[in-house]
Amino acid sequence: DTEVTQTPKHLVMGMTNKKSLKCEQHMGHRAMYWYKQKAKKPPELMFVYSYEKLSINESVPSRFSPECPNSSLLNLHLHALQPEDSALYLCASSLAGPLLVPDTQYFGPGTRLTVL
Amino acid sequence: AQSVAQPEDQVNVAEGNPLTVKCTYSVSGNPYLFWYVQYPNRGLQFLLKYITGDNLVKGSYGFEAEFNKSQTSFHLKKPSALVSDSALYFCAVIPRGGGNKLTFGTGTQLKVEL
Numbered sequence: 001d002t003e004v005t006q007t008p009k010h011l012v013m014g015m016t017n018k019k020s021l022k023c024e025q026h027m028g029h030r031a032m033y034w035y036k037q038k039a040k041k042p043p044e045l046m047f048v049y050s051y052e053k054l055s056i057n058e059s060v061p062s063r064f065s066p067e068c069p070n071s072s073l074l075n076l077h078l079h080a081l082q083p084e085d086s087a088l089y090l091c092a093s094s095l096a097g098p099l100l101v102p103d104t105q106y107f108g109p110g111t112r113l114t115v116l
Numbered sequence: 117a118q119s120v121a122q123p124e125d126q127v128n129v130a131e132g133n134p135l136t137v138k139c140t141y142s143v144s145g146n147p148y149l150f151w152y153v154q155y156p157n158r159g160l161q162f163l164l165k166y167i168t169g170d171n172l173v174k175g176s177y178g179f180e181a182e183f184n185k186s187q188t189s190f191h192l193k194k195p196s197a198l199v200s201d202s203a204l205y206f207c208a209v210i211p212r213g214g215g216n217k218l219t220f221g222t223g224t225q226l227k228v229e230l
Contacts, residue, residue, distance in 0.1 A: 004159075043220060045217060048216070056217065102148055102210045102216040104165060105216070107161070110159045
């Protein structure tokens with residue numbers, strides 16, 4: 001089973017709202033990722049967690065706050081977003097973090113976020 | 117810095133014909149190479165990867181790709197296209213020693229017509 005689940009599927013929020021995106025996997029993967037994807041564009045890496053510790057932050061604005069409560073869960077907390085933050089937010093996981101041989105990343109279906 | 121090029125924004129092919137989606141890379145050494153497919157309003161699905169060994173890699177749904185070191189290419193191929201193959205395809209690369217950070221190409225929209 002190579003399933004990564006994400007909730008909610010769709011989210012509409014105002015610029016003053018606080019919301020959270022959730023990602024879950026039960027494949028025993030120890031690396032988890034957040035990506036942002038605009039329409040017809042490649043995904044852009046935002047954050048990487050390896051063994052529940054933040055290992056990469058791609059200079060993402062502080063209005064995006066990641067959290068990894070345990071090895072199966074990854075959250076992305078959103079606060080005071082801008083309309084340009086509207087995008088598809090993808091979660092991915094892989095067996096392990098930076099090792100000699102990189103492992104395949106498996107993606108969830110994404111959360112379609114609209115910021116009004 | 118590493119980069120991945122997908123020179124065609126869109127590829128059109130008739131159902132039943134062979135298809136090729138091109139990918140070239142600019143990475144020092146022998147990188148790790150991946151292909152992903154994305155259907156509308158969905159996440160990315162892994163198709164195949166090249167790590168080492170045989171240059172011809174077979175993947176999901178009848179797709180295959182050939183690693184060509186001299187041409188720094190990793191083109192995706194399928195002998196007989198299906199309408200259901202119509203989707204957005206991404207090539208991606210991780211350089212040796214580059215951890216697990218994927219660098220994606222710009223994507224190629226494949227349209228298979230009857």
